[in-house]
Amino acid sequence: xxxxxxxxxxxxxxxxxxxxxTRGPKNLGGTPGTQLAAPTTATPSTVAxxxxxxxxRFLHVYLMDKVKASAGIGIKVWGxxxxxxxxxxxxxxxxxxxEMKATTADSSVLRVFEISGTDRVYFQLADxxxxxxxxxxxxNDEIFxxxxxx
Amino acid sequence: xxxxxxxTPSAxxxxxxxxxxxTRQPKNIAxxxxxxxxxxxxANGAPTTVTDGFSTENQRYLHWRWRHDALPGRTITVWAWYxxxxxxxxxxxxxxxxxxxxxxGEVGKVESRIDEIWGVDRVYFEINASIPxSDPLHxxxxxx
Numbered sequence: 001x002x003x004x005x006x007x008x009x010x011x012x013x014x015x016x017x018x019x020x021x022t023r024g025p026k027n028l029g030g031t032p033g034t035q036l037a038a039p040t041t042a043t044p045s046t047v048a049x050x051x052x053x054x055x056x057r058f059l060h061v062y063l064m065d066k067v068k069a070s071a072g073i074g075i076k077v078w079g080x081x082x083x084x085x086x087x088x089x090x091x092x093x094x095x096x097x098x099e100m101k102a103t104t105a106d107s108s109v110l111r112v113f114e115i116s117g118t119d120r121v122y123f124q125l126a127d128x129x130x131x132x133x134x135x136x137x138x139x140n141d142e143i144f145x146x147x148x149x150x
Numbered sequence: 151x152x153x154x155x156x157x158t159p160s161a162x163x164x165x166x167x168x169x170x171x172x173t174r175q176p177k178n179i180a181x182x183x184x185x186x187x188x189x190x191x192x193a194n195g196a197p198t199t200v201t202d203g204f205s206t207e208n209q210r211y212l213h214w215r216w217r218h219d220a221l222p223g224r225t226i227t228v229w230a231w232y233x234x235x236x237x238x239x240x241x242x243x244x245x246x247x248x249x250x251x252x253x254x255g256e257v258g259k260v261e262s263r264i265d266e267i268w269g270v271d272r273v274y275f276e277i278n279a280s281i282p283x284s285d286p287l288h289x290x291x292x293x294x
Contacts, residue, residue: 023171026234060270111242144232144234
């Protein structure tokens with residue numbers, strides 16, 4: 001069938017499950033409500049580490065230090081570009097490191113970073129922003145990440 | 151049917167603000183033009199459920215305006231809900247600073263802000279103390 005009344009193939013329709021470019025933040029870990037794996041102090045080494053961003057523009061990160069053992073929790077964001085074939089700590093377009101911390105018990109912290117289409121991101125438990133990070137408390141602490149694009 | 155420069159466009163050519171977001175013109179998140187988020191009320195505390203607050207329709211910018219007519223020292227804090235996280239958190243700007251608006255008792259003072267919200271699903275306005283009926287808070291969202 002052809003002509004002006006042609007029925008477009010399904011691939012021509014925008015789908016929320018498509019590869020990125022979603023206005024609504026899309027969870028990097030899976031379906032809505034899925035937490036990321038518990039972060040560790042290890043640095044990323046292979047392309048399989050971390051999470052695909054689907055080349056979106058903004059990275060939203062939610063962090064909760066439920067019990068706060070001592071100083072709080074620090075997170076450093078790493079980026080992987082297929083163009084480089086390597087990981088490195090991310091900075092935004094102003095040169096600021098993509099780092100965040102949660103230093104108040106049972107109080108959520110939100111950050112939105114511009115990642116400009118970086119292919120993958122990795123969340124490292126790290127000493128950042130003048131704190132020595134506490135260990136991750138599995139089952140208590142929470143980390144979520146999502147990406148959106150405009 | 152008329153044609154040329156005087157042609158009457160079909161109804162489908164007009165921007166319809168009942169669509170799901172992506173409006174250049176700020177769209178009131180509380181309802182029709184002029185609808186108020188808050189028109190008097192008590193301190194409301196932090197949000198707890200997904201139905202709290204207002205849908206942004208995943209737009210990019212939040213415009214909000216508050217006219218403070220009577221009581222002193224009120225602060226409104228914006229929270230963000232993510233369906234992706236199933237959580238509320240205080241909204242921050244790109245530098246990590248909490249998005250708030252404070253008026254310190256100047257009668258008739260009007261403040262407004264435009265904040266980037268990057269498509270968060272819902273927003274909620276936490277009031278730290280009661281405000282009178284004469285204090286309207288309006289909010290709208292737009293996208294570019």
